[in-house]
Amino acid sequence: MFKGNFIDNLPKIYGTYTGGFFIFIILMAIAEQAGMTAKTIGILFVAFTVCIYAIIGYLSRTVQVDAYYVAGRQVPTVFNGMATAADWMSGASFVAMAGGIYFGGYTYMAFLVGWTGGYVLVSSLLAPYLRKFGCYTVPDFIGTRYGGNFARFCAVVVLTLASFTYVTAQINATGTIASRALSIPFELGVWVGLVSILLCSMLGGMRAVTWTQVAQYIVLIVAYLIPVFWISNKAGFGFFPHFMLGEEVSRLGALESQFGLVKNAAADIKAAGVPGGLKSIAVSHSGVPEGGMAAWKFISLALCMMVGTASLPHILMRYFTTPSVKAARKSVAWSLFFIALLYTSAPMLATLSKISLIDPNLPTGIIGKPIAEIMQIEWVNAWINVKQAFIADFNGDGILQLNEWFMRGDVVVLATPEVAGLPYVISGLVAAGGMAAAMSTADGLILAIANALSHDIYYKIIDPKADVRKRLLVARALLIVIGAAGAYIASMRITSILGAVAWAFDFAMSGLFFPLILGVWWKRATRQGAIAGMIAGLASGTAYLIYVYPKFMGNAPWLGIDHLRFGIIGASVCLVVMVVVSLMTEEPDKATQQMVDEVRVPSGKTILGKQH
Amino acid sequence: MSNKEKHWEKTKGLMIITLIIWFVFGYLIFMFGSDLNTSSFMGYPLAYYMCAQGSIIAFVVLIFWFANRQEKIDEEFGFTEKEDD
Numbered sequence: 001m002f003k004g005n006f007i008d009n010l011p012k013i014y015g016t017y018t019g020g021f022f023i024f025i026i027l028m029a030i031a032e033q034a035g036m037t038a039k040t041i042g043i044l045f046v047a048f049t050v051c052i053y054a055i056i057g058y059l060s061r062t063v064q065v066d067a068y069y070v071a072g073r074q075v076p077t078v079f080n081g082m083a084t085a086a087d088w089m090s091g092a093s094f095v096a097m098a099g100g101i102y103f104g105g106y107t108y109m110a111f112l113v114g115w116t117g118g119y120v121l122v123s124s125l126l127a128p129y130l131r132k133f134g135c136y137t138v139p140d141f142i143g144t145r146y147g148g149n150f151a152r153f154c155a156v157v158v159l160t161l162a163s164f165t166y167v168t169a170q171i172n173a174t175g176t177i178a179s180r181a182l183s184i185p186f187e188l189g190v191w192v193g194l195v196s197i198l199l200c201s202m203l204g205g206m207r208a209v210t211w212t213q214v215a216q217y218i219v220l221i222v223a224y225l226i227p228v229f230w231i232s233n234k235a236g237f238g239f240f241p242h243f244m245l246g247e248e249v250s251r252l253g254a255l256e257s258q259f260g261l262v263k264n265a266a267a268d269i270k271a272a273g274v275p276g277g278l279k280s281i282a283v284s285h286s287g288v289p290e291g292g293m294a295a296w297k298f299i300s301l302a303l304c305m306m307v308g309t310a311s312l313p314h315i316l317m318r319y320f321t322t323p324s325v326k327a328a329r330k331s332v333a334w335s336l337f338f339i340a341l342l343y344t345s346a347p348m349l350a351t352l353s354k355i356s357l358i359d360p361n362l363p364t365g366i367i368g369k370p371i372a373e374i375m376q377i378e379w380v381n382a383w384i385n386v387k388q389a390f391i392a393d394f395n396g397d398g399i400l401q402l403n404e405w406f407m408r409g410d411v412v413v414l415a416t417p418e419v420a421g422l423p424y425v426i427s428g429l430v431a432a433g434g435m436a437a438a439m440s441t442a443d444g445l446i447l448a449i450a451n452a453l454s455h456d457i458y459y460k461i462i463d464p465k466a467d468v469r470k471r472l473l474v475a476r477a478l479l480i481v482i483g484a485a486g487a488y489i490a491s492m493r494i495t496s497i498l499g500a501v502a503w504a505f506d507f508a509m510s511g512l513f514f515p516l517i518l519g520v521w522w523k524r525a526t527r528q529g530a531i532a533g534m535i536a537g538l539a540s541g542t543a544y545l546i547y548v549y550p551k552f553m554g555n556a557p558w559l560g561i562d563h564l565r566f567g568i569i570g571a572s573v574c575l576v577v578m579v580v581v582s583l584m585t586e587e588p589d590k591a592t593q594q595m596v597d598e599v600r601v602p603s604g605k606t607i608l609g610k611q612h
Numbered sequence: 613m614s615n616k617e618k619h620w621e622k623t624k625g626l627m628i629i630t631l632i633i634w635f636v637f638g639y640l641i642f643m644f645g646s647d648l649n650t651s652s653f654m655g656y657p658l659a660y661y662m663c664a665q666g667s668i669i670a671f672v673v674l675i676f677w678f679a680n681r682q683e684k685i686d687e688e689f690g691f692t693e694k695e696d697d
Contacts, residue, residue, distance in 0.1 A: 109663040116668045117638040123675045124630045242665065246655020286660035288645035299639045306638065324693045326683060333675040340668045347664035600620050601691040
């Protein structure tokens with residue numbers, strides 16, 4: 001069926017795959033009409049897609065070092081863009097982002113700006129130069145540019161800390177989705193999730209992860225966009241929601257002032273017995289909070305997420321896989337394009353969900369109606385039963401007020417299709433999409449950690465004479481160990497105390513951002529400066545986190561820099577220390593300076609060889 | 613100044629322009645969020661629109677533009693990669 005080599009056939013292969021996926025969705029829709037239960041449909045969706053990823057993972061197995069670490073550096077621009085988008089968009093982006101906007105409105109949307117703007121830094125400051133360098137991992141760059149095993153080791157520490165914070169949340173998400181879709185206990189779901197993740201990456205490393213991530217991107221974007229467009233059309237809000245929901249956003253503002261945005265007292269919430277994690281709408285959807293502090297909080301959060309993006313190794317390493325420097329640059333643009341397809345849809349989904357629920361003129365609206373009547377609705381009952389939604393009649397008038405309706409943020413993505421009366425097949429599709437999003441990010445993260453430990457610690461520091469077979473064996477063993485450690489922590493259900501996904505960004509920016517960019521943009525940066533910067537940045541950032549986080553010391557944040565923004569402290573300290581120490585120490589030798597010059601031009605050979 | 617230095621000067625210039633545009637869409641406009649929201653675009657309050665779509669689209673366009681400009685600079689100084697590199 002496919003002549004010629006694999007790379008030339010990629011559009012055909014993934015075109016066929018996408019077509020096959022649509023046929024599968026249609027088959028499931030027919031099966032639903034024929035009486036298949038929602039549960040069976042959910043199981044089939046998750047099982048079918050995971051099997052496909054596993055097959056791709058198996059077919060991409062390899063015994064070559066450069067294929068294992070950088071997918072043989074032959075991933076075309078657009079496909080690398082898709083893979084990066086899947087790598088980037090986590091289970092949290094998929095399931096929780098629309099919910100975050102639903103409850104947080106404009107204030108939460110600082111995350112949207114932050115999680116996209118970072119790619120401008122990646123393309124203009126880092127990706128093309130790291131590609132020219134030819135490294136296998138991010139610490140590989142630090143270790144070679146600054147020289148010495150200790151600099152390499154510090155970079156591995158920062159990488160591991162940042163990525164591991166992130167990966168437990170992803171394994172947690174795969175566990176939640178697997179347990180819900182397959183009706184198994186959460187603890188078992190976590191291990192099922194882990195096995196699925198490892199099936200994609202173990203045999204082929206970066207090569208296998210790349211081709212499964214492309215497949216996962218297709219599933220997750222289809223699963224996100226179909227409901228958004230379908231709901232918008234079905235409820236008559238317009239056939240292209242992105243351009244046509246202006247009226248609804250304004251209407252939400254009017255409804256908010258009609259109902260009043262009431263922030264419930266913590267004591268009331270406790271007395272009514274609202275389950276943990278459930279919230280009511282208390283913040284304006286599109287209104288901008290007044291004052292300089294509010295504006296600073298918005299831009300400081302965006303800043304942390306942007307700089308963090310440009311320091312996260314599992315994202316940077318995706319650009320090591322392109323065939324050229326030119327392709328690396330273009331590939332960043334395509335990545336952000338594919339990410340934007342989902343990110344610009346999330347606010348639309350939040351708007352659709354909110355207006356469907358709170359507009360009393362719509363048949364789906366529940367606010368302002370008698371509670372006894374609402375309790376008859378099937379989906380309300382179903383979600384209240386699993387403690388994902390709650391009604392607390394605070395004023396005892398028997399009518400549901402805006403501040404009396406509680407739900408979990410995830411419900412926005414998971415339940416809106418049901419609220420709008422879409423068939424169950426869509427709920428199955430959404431489960432498969434969430435699974436794809438969580439798995440692809442977990443794969444990228446576990447691989448980033450395992451590669452750094454196997455290449456930078458084992459091969460470069462411990463045993464530089466190891467042969468290829470041994471190196472890849474160690475790499476795979478570490479993959480299992482890291483994954484198992486992540487799954488073990490996730491299964492203990494302590495992720496809530498491990499803190500937010502945002503921490504990963506703050507850790508990464510504290511320790512890695514300036515050593516990376518100054519390595520390219522400032523020839524004078526020295527080994528001592530980089531080491532001191534990494535240590536001081538990470539230490540001060542972590543110390544500030546402990547100082548400010550409510551569950552640790554809980555002191556008042558300084559200038560509004562709370563635990564989501566501690567990277568500002570870490571990165572600033574890192575910059576100052578790195579510059580001061582670099583200037584105090586002797587400038588780098590001729591060879592290093594020439595190396596930096598060489599990195600700055602796209603043509604010519606990479607600094608590190610094809611196999612190293 | 614050598615060819616390489618000239619190339620790097622131009623590359624730096626492009627980087628600075630890119631980051632200025634990035635700063636405008638990522639930060640500057642959001643410092644005036646409440647003023648922006650008094651006007652609207654396609655029916656959306658403007659500040660809401662900018663973080664829901666406007667800035668994100670601006671970033672995508674900016675990176676494509678940057679990549680093309682940088683390719684032109686590389687070409688001008690003869691640093692374009694050969695196919696077999």
